[in-house]
Amino acid sequence: MTLGFLQEEELDNALKLLGETSQQMYYMQARDFLQKKYHKNVKLVNSGSEALYRVFMHVKPKIKNKRVLVPAYTCYAPVKAAITSGLKVVLVDVTDNFGIDINLCEKTENVGAIVVVHPYGIPLDMKHFQELAEAKSAILIEDFAQSYGAEIENNDVGTFGDYSILSFRLGKHISGIVGGAVFSEEEVRVSEEKLSAVYLEPQIRMVKRMLTKKNHEPKITREERKSNILQAPRSLYLKGRKIAKASKIIIKAYAHRPNWEQGTMSNSQAHLTYTQLMKGKKIVSERNRIAQKIFGFCEKSDISKPEIKPHSSPSFISVPLLCKNRDRLEQILRKKRVYYEKKYDYSNVRLFPFLKRIGGENSIRISREIITFSTDPFHALTGNYDQLEEMLADV
Numbered sequence: 202m203t204l205g206f207l208q209e210e211e212l213d214n215a216l217k218l219l220g221e222t223s224q225q226m227y228y229m230q231a232r233d234f235l236q237k238k239y240h241k242n243v244k245l246v247n248s249g250s251e252a253l254y255r256v257f258m259h260v261k262p263k264i265k266n267k268r269v270l271v272p273a274y275t276c277y278a279p280v281k282a283a284i285t286s287g288l289k290v291v292l293v294d295v296t297d298n299f300g301i302d303i304n305l306c307e308k309t310e311n312v313g314a315i316v317v318v319h320p321y322g323i324p325l326d327m328k329h330f331q332e333l334a335e336a337k338s339a340i341l342i343e344d345f346a347q348s349y350g351a352e353i354e355n356n357d358v359g360t361f362g363d364y365s366i367l368s369f370r371l372g373k374h375i376s377g378i379v380g381g382a383v384f385s386e387e388e389v390r391v392s393e394e395k396l397s398a399v400y401l402e403p404q405i406r407m408v409k410r411m412l413t414k415k416n417h418e419p420k421i422t423r424e425e426r427k428s429n430i431l432q433a434p435r436s437l438y439l440k441g442r443k444i445a446k447a448s449k450i451i452i453k454a455y456a457h458r459p460n461w462e463q464g465t466m467s468n469s470q471a472h473l474t475y476t477q478l479m480k481g482k483k484i485v486s487e488r489n490r491i492a493q494k495i496f497g498f499c500e501k502s503d504i505s506k507p508e509i510k511p512h513s514s515p516s517f518i519s520v521p522l523l524c525k526n527r528d529r530l531e532q533i534l535r536k537k538r539v540y541y542e543k544k545y546d547y548s549n550v551r552l553f554p555f556l557k558r559i560g561g562e563n564s565i566r567i568s569r570e571i572i573t574f575s576t577d578p579f580h581a582l583t584g585n586y587d588q589l590e591e592m593l594a595d596v
Contacts, residue, residue, distance in 0.1 A: 218469040219398040227471040245466035249368025252381035257286035267313025272301035274564040314340040319348035322516040327361035349374040350485035351516035377474035394464030488576035492517035544573040
């Protein structure tokens with residue numbers, strides 16, 4: 202879990218706003234900022250998963266019985282949301298640069314929608330995907346949850362899809378602790394329910410404790426935590442499992458269980474989201490500075506870094522490196538107490554037999570070789586990234 206650029210004062214203000222139900226000033230400020238930036242209708246919701254689910258439910262009548270193409274190597278939210286919506290999901294293998302393979306998309310027939318995820322902040326070639334979607338009369342859905350601030354030839358990532366989604370969960374560039382957004386030309390319907398203060402307050406206090414390291418803050422009891430989990434509805438999850446079983450898709454491999462409800466972002470969430478949007482350029486710039494430092498360590502090692510196209514401007518949340526000797530690298534990092542993440546969970550090992558059947562060898566290879574480093578300044582500091590160059594040279 203990463204803290205981003207959240208400040209204690211911002212968290213305190215969010216706690217004060219928890220009981221406020223009538224005034225939606227920060228919701229409107231965050232929405233208006235995003236509408237001006239992306240030139241689309243914006244709905245702020247409780248998570249990126251919620252945003253995807255709303256888009257899938259909206260386009261379902263248009264897609265009918267056609268297929269939805271989703272990258273085989275990605276966060277499980279797109280798969281979970283599509284299955285839960287009752288859509289026919291086809292997992293498509295990825296390229297060496299972690300993005301969905303457009304050539305395989307071209308060969309797939311009866312396509313109703315293509316979900317393009319910009320992986321790790323690295324923008325994909327959206328003009329080609331636009332042309333492909335038009336040729337197949339398919340809907341283009343752009344997931345830029347990991348890539349806020351990235352650009353393609355001076356155009357913001359997130360402006361190319363018929364529908365686009367963003368996440369504001371902890372770990373993302375812009376973090377309201379939880380939250381998401383739907384971008385569209387036509388309005389996507391979202392219910393007016395809001396995430397309850399019973400769930401949000403412990404989450405905000407948890408982040409505050411992590412941020413300030415104050416031992417005197419009251420801890421969340423086991424009973425409170427259990428109560429919060431029960432707040433999240435299970436109907437959609439159970440429905441998704443039923444559909445997945447009929448489709449012979451292993452839902453456990455994509456068991457994404459965020460605490461989200463079907464509704465609009467609260468003013469408290471929006472306050473945190475808006476304060477981070479105002480610091481967006483600084484956040485992206487700082488993360489990219491750390492990313493370039495880590496990439497620089499690869500020049501003299503046998504570790505592969507992603508290919509960045511000349512006319513794109515990536516926006517890194519974490520730095521993905523491919524290392525054939527990953528076990529040895531992990532041993533060294535643990536010994537030196539350097540922070541790293543196992544992002545290869547994106548292609549869950551339980552899916553490997555299934556991916557082999559559909560030709561997902563590249564997703565499997567990447568899953569076995571990848572290791573990532575967070576570009577959050579908090580982890581860059583505590584993770585001793587200055588030692589990386591020497592360590593990578595030993596692998």
